[in-house]
Amino acid sequence: MVYILGEMNQDVEILQASTSRQAIQLAEENPDLALILMDLRMPDMDGIDAMQIISSRVATVPVVMLTASERLADMKQALDAGAMGYIAKSVLPKIMMSAIQLVLSGGVYIPPALVQNGGQMEMAAYSQVKLTPRQTEVLRLLVDGQSNKEIARNLKLSEATVKAHISSIFKVLSVSNRTQAALVAKKSGLGVSGDMETTSAVLLNSGPE
Structure with a gap:
């Protein structure tokens, strides 16, 4: 190592x-x-x-x-x-x-x-999840590892607005942190293209x- x-x-x-x-x-x-x-x-x-x-x-x-x-x-x-x-x-x-x-x-x-x-049953559960187009954009950048400040700059939003979107995304996905959100996004294909x-x-x- x-x-x-x-x-x-x-x-x-x-x-x-x-x-x-x-x-x-x-x-x-x-x-x-x-x-x-x-x-x-x-x-x-x-x-x-x-x-x-x-x-x-x-x-x-x-x-x-x-x-x-x-x-x-x-x-x-x-x-x-x-x-x-x-x-x-x-x-x-x-x-x-x-x-x-x-x-x-x-x-x-x-x-x-x-x-x-992993998580085939979870994927089925997330199949009904609906994010707004803006939430999907925020989630995609979050998966790419961007900070709230970077997301705000790229989407021309305030950091407060980005935080509000992320809080909403967490609630919709029933997760509590960015890592969990990224995992759900990748497994369920919620319009996220990040590799x-x-x-x-x-x-x-x-x-x-």
Whole structure:
């Protein structure tokens, strides 16, 4: 993993933790981290629980689950809990690098297996969901990883209006965060064209400019 990250950026600074508590402490001590890669199975605490603690204390740092588990239930649980991606350790290095780059650029990486095979009943439930044309535009940009400010600029709206649209989208989709909204959008095909596929914790710092 360290080798792969080094291939992506030779200037990257990598901090490693062998337990969830160490990862939480490092995240708090380094709030400017670019990314956190967290294993699902940590020795002292469930990786998802640790991720939620980190997100509550350092909300600006995206967390990606990097794990041996390829169970659809684990993928869905992690993404529903707020992970910005779920990467199986068995994937090819180039796919792993692409997934990490996607998250670093503000996107969400959803495993193809979950998109293709997961949640068939949920897709049927979302088939009756109707978004307005403007909500669909906002959702598409949200899936692309754009911030509220960027969405407002691209659609020539105020940030307050964008926030109102996103709140409405969350209610319509019955979700509570952007990751869940992106997952639903991709699985149900709600007019979204954004491409979200192209035992340790690793914390990345972008290093010197």
